[in-house]
Amino acid sequence: xxxxxxxxxxxxxxxxxxxxxxxxxxxxxxxxxxxxxxxxxxxxxxxxxxxxxxxxxxxxxxxxxxxxxxxxxxxxxxxxxxxxxxxxxxxxxxxxxxxxxxxxxxxxxxxxxxxxxxxxxxxxxxxxxxxxxxxxxxxxxxxxxxxxxxxxxxxxxxxxxxxxxxxxxxxxxxxxxxxx
Numbered sequence: 223x224x225x226x227x228x229x230x231x232x233x234x235x236x237x238x239x240x241x242x243x244x245x246x247x248x249x250x251x252x253x254x255x256x257x258x259x260x261x262x263x264x265x266x267x268x269x270x271x272x273x274x275x276x277x278x279x280x281x282x283x284x285x286x287x288x289x290x291x292x293x294x295x296x297x298x299x300x301x302x303x304x305x306x307x308x309x310x311x312x313x314x315x316x317x318x319x320x321x322x323x324x325x326x327x328x329x330x331x332x333x334x335x336x337x338x339x340x341x342x343x344x345x346x347x348x349x350x351x352x353x354x355x356x357x358x359x360x361x362x363x364x365x366x367x368x369x370x371x372x373x374x375x376x377x378x379x380x381x382x383x384x385x386x387x388x389x390x391x392x393x394x395x396x397x398x399x400x401x402x
Contacts, residue, residue: 305322318398
C-alpha cells in the first residue's frame with residue numbers, strides 16, 4: 223500500500239508540472255521585456271539626475287549684448303550713414319526704395335568714421351544708389367537683405383579705406399513701392 227501511495231504521488235506530481243505553451247512563452251517574453259524597459263528607464267533617470275548637474279546660474283551683467291564688453295562699456299556704436307531713395311527697374315517694373323542706412327562700428331573710432339562719412343556723403347549716396355539700381359530684384363526681396371548688406375558693407379569699406387572698421391550694416395527703415 224505504501225508503494226501504491228508513492229506511485230500515486232509521483233503521478234500526481236507529474237500531472238501538476240505544466241509544460242510551457244505558446245501563451246506562457248509570450249507572457250514570459252512580455253514580462254522580461256517590460257522588466258528590462260523599466261530597469262533601463264530607472265538607469266537613465268539615475269544617470270541624468272546625478273551626472274547632469276543643475277541649471278547654470280546667471281549673474282547680473284552676464285550675457286551682455288554683442289555691442290558691449292565685459293565692463294558694460296559700449297564697444298560698438300551705430301552711426302547714421304545715409305537716408306536714401308533709389309529706383310530699380312531690373313525686373314521689368316520700376317520700384318522706388320526708400321531706406322535708412324546705419325553702420326555698426328567700433329566705438330573707439332566712431333568720431334573719426336563719422337567725420338569721414340560726412341565728408342564723403344555724396345560718394346556714399348552715389349555708390350549705394352548704384353548698388354540698388356543694379357541689383358537683381360530677388361536680392362532686394364530677401365527677408366534679411368543679406369546680399370544688400372554685404373554689398374553696402376563692401377562699398378562703404380572701399381570709401382572709408384578699410385572694411386574692418388564696419389561690423390554690420392543696419393536697415394532700420396526699408397520701404398519698397400511701385401513707381402509706375
